[in-house]
Amino acid sequence: MLDIRNLTAEIDGKQILRGIDLEIRPGEVHAIMGPNGSGKSTLSYVLAGREGYEVTGGSAEFDGKDLLAMEPEERAALGLFLAFQYPVELPGVGNANFLRTALNAQRRVRGELELDAMQFLKLARARMKDLSMPEDMLKRGVNVGFSGGEKKRNEVLQMALLQPKLAILDETDSGLDIDALRIVADGVNALRGPGFSALVITHYQRLLNYIVPDRVHVLVKGRIVRSGGPELAEELEASGYAGDLAA
Amino acid sequence: MNEMSPTALTGAPLGADSFLHRYEGLRQRLPGARLPWVAALRERAAESFRAKGFPTRRDEAWKYTDLAPLLALGFAEPLSSVDDDAALPPSQGGAARAVFVDGRFRADLSALDDLPYRVGSVAEALPRLDGALGRLAQPSEQPLAALNAMLFEDGLVVRVPPGVAGGVLELVSMASGGERPTALHPRHLIRIEDGASLTLIETTTGPEGARYLQAPVFEIEVAEGGRLNHARLQTESRAAFNLSTVYAAVAGGGTYDSFVLNAGGRLVRNEIHTALQGPKAACHLNGAQLLADGQHADTTTVIDHAAPDCPSRQTYKTVLAGRSRGVFQGKIHVHQIAQRTDGYQMNQALLLSPEAEVDSKPQLEIYADDVKCSHGATVGALDADQLFYLRARGIPAEAARRMLVRAFLQEAVEAVEDPAIQAALDRTLQAWWQAEDREAA
Incomplete structure (x- = not known):
């Protein structure tokens, strides 16, 4: 599904990723934990194709294709989804219009029929109900005036509608209370299956109580310094990153 | 005739001369030629226009807009070629519609029956318009008002009686185009009486590629507690010129609410003069401009706060692509008597190309001491x-x-x-x- 080899990247000439190796197989959920500034968000942006991040070495393949050679929208249409740490507000763009445009753009690339407004609304309403989102969030501007929790739920709604093969959740738990956290986790868990993989990036172990990962990696100073099973997250919660930072 | 400077190459006069030449040739045939007050108005206007000509960039109010491309053309008489409604722009949902083709009222294309207010053609109503036409637009003060007074052929005249809700009226100003450039000078008179209201939606347009000038003048009076909602949808040919001048006088408690959409035209200027003349008179002047490569659009507003407790609101947004240019000039004049004025002005531009250019000039002149006035401008990618x-x-x-x-x-x-x-x-x-x-x- 995702195969990253010796990936290095920099921003403004400053090296952030110093050789990442990571393989996620279909159906697996991996977690990346690490202290602030370790390169967690950079990794997610590099994989999603954000401008300003220069890949200086290594490779990243998605479904056997060279991910790094593609435009962001091509990566999305192929089934890569990034849930943003800070979802962007789009004043003047209606949420429903945005979601349908995104869904149909991806369907078009995949040669699937586009959904008309009625079909889309039916689908969106059902997904929103799953996420306990009020229906008027479809009418509002994208993320405009949304609380932190509503923004994160809106990310999960997008994921639920777009049905990606691989979701990268970049600190989706930050700023969520326990109820919102549970709703978000349920949204991810509902997608779990042989056709869905996830990379959960988080600072805290809390989210991983609800989305139990198959593998946990510790990212420090742009390198994965340790990998293990779900128990590694609990260990880090107890002992912190001090030992890894010293290493 | 002889004192006019001939142009060397084509023999046909260009620029201001072309319009003066046209006036000389037409003045016996223009509407109202036999009405002494109309003939006198036109004569005064011609005198003023002859003396000043078109504004140039040396005039402070025209610093950012150069009429040279217009002055390089010679204009011919329009040969109206629209015989059916096939070429008309789509309806905007109003039941009532007044259509002008090449500046002339077309009763056959209009739908103005059974309305609760009076509406018709300026050319036909002229004998009754002494004292009304020309009250707000003074030829001596503005060259474009002079040009229009000299050459107006027709226009819309509306009077909504006191207390009447007039609903939606559409105004279509269409150029039919032609081989040679044509020039149209509609004069529209709108009067909303005490407590009356009207929504006027104007579409001004012409066939793509056609070269023509639409240079309308609006004289709008809103009496006490009246309201005019005025939308102008400018979708001219990208080879056309539109130089519009709007004069609106608003009495106490009345509202003039204007929205101008500039989407067409090669060189466009919308100049709006609003006078808030009684307590709590209000104006909202909003607009959006979409400019593609080669287009120039200028929005110039002057708001005269001449009474206390009047709010004015302005929001203009401009999107500029290619080598286009957008201009916004907004002047707010607050008289000494106009205490508790609340003036707000915002002008925002979105530049899609490094070659696009935007000029923004807010101007506040405040002579009262208890006043809230703010303005802002943003330019971004x-x-x-x-x-x-x-x-x-x-x-x-x-x-x-x-x-x-x-x-x-x-x-x-x-x-x-x-x-x-x-x-x-x-x-x-x-x-x-x-x-x-x-x-x-």
């Missing part, structure tokens, strides 16, 4: 974070850009209160995007 967010969801770069441009304008459209105008704007913008999409394809 598309937001990289927003663009990436859309692309990360699978929306191709070009479509993502369009969504953001639309969103930028949407804020201005959403500020429009009148649902009929909002719907008309939506339709016009939709058509503009579809045409852009076809061009891009």
Whole structure:
């Protein structure tokens, strides 16, 4: 599904990723934990194709294709989804219009029929109900005036509608209370299956109580310094990153 | 005739001379030629125009807009070729419609029956318009008002009686185009009496590629407690010129609410003079401009706060692509008597190209001491974070850009209160995007 080899990247000439190796197989959920500034968000942006991040070495393949050679929208249409740490507000763009445009753009690339407004609304309403989102969030501007929790739920709604093969959740738990956290986790868990993989990036172990990962990696100073099973997250919660930072 | 300077190459007069020449030739045949007050008005206007000609960039009010491309043309008489309604722009949903083709009222294309107010053609109503026509537009003060007074052929005259809700009236100003450039000078008179209201939606347009000038003058009076919602949808040919001048006088408690959409034209100027003359008179002057390569659009507003407790609100948004240029000049004049004036002015531009240019000049002249006036201007490019967010969801770069441009304008459209105008704007913008999409394809 995702195969990253010796990936290095920099921003403004400053090296952030110093050789990442990571393989996620279909159906697996991996977690990346690490202290602030370790390169967690950079990794997610590099994989999603954000401008300003220069890949200086290594490779990243998605479904056997060279991910790094593609435009962001091509990566999305192929089934890569990034849930943003800070979802962007789009004043003047209606949420429903945005979601349908995104869904149909991806369907078009995949040669699937586009959904008309009625079909889309039916689908969106059902997904929103799953996420306990009020229906008027479809009418509002994208993320405009949304609380932190509503923004994160809106990310999960997008994921639920777009049905990606691989979701990268970049600190989706930050700023969520326990109820919102549970709703978000349920949204991810509902997608779990042989056709869905996830990379959960988080600072805290809390989210991983609800989305139990198959593998946990510790990212420090742009390198994965340790990998293990779900128990590694609990260990880090107890002992912190001090030992890894010293290493 | 002889004192006019001939032009060397074609033999036909150009620029200001071409219009003066036309006036000399037509003056016996122009509407109202036998009415002494009309003949005198035209004569005064011609004298003023002869002395001053078109404004140049040396005039402070025309610093950013150069009429040279217009002055390089010679104008011919329009040969009206619209015989059916096939070429008319789509209806904006109003039951009533007044159509002008090449500046002339066309009763056969209009629908003005059974209305609760009086509406008709200026040319026909002229004998009754002494004292009304020319009351607000003074030829001596503005060269374009002089040009229009000299040459007006026709226009819309509306009077909504006291207390009457007039509903939606559409005004279509259409040029039929032709081999040689034509010039049209409509004069529109609108009077909203005490407590009356009207929504006027104007579409001004012509066949794509046609070279012509539409240079209308509006004289608008809103009496006490009256309201005019005035939308102007400018979708001229991209080879055309539109130089519009609006004079609006608002009495106490009345409202003039204007929205101008500039989507067409090669060189466009909308000049709006609003006088708030009684306590709590209000004006909202909003607009959006979509400028593609080669287009120049100038919005110039003057708001005269001449009474206390008057609010004025202005929001203009301009999107500029290619080598286009947008100008906004907004002057707010607060007289000494106009205490508790609340003036707000915002002008925002979105630059899609490094070659586009925008000029913004707010001007506040305040002679009262208890006044709230603010103005702001922003110029920016598309937001990289927003663009990436859309692309990360699978929306191709070009479509993502369009969504953001639309969103930028949407804020201005959403500020429009009148649902009929909002719907008309939506339709016009939709058509503009579809045409852009076809061009891009």
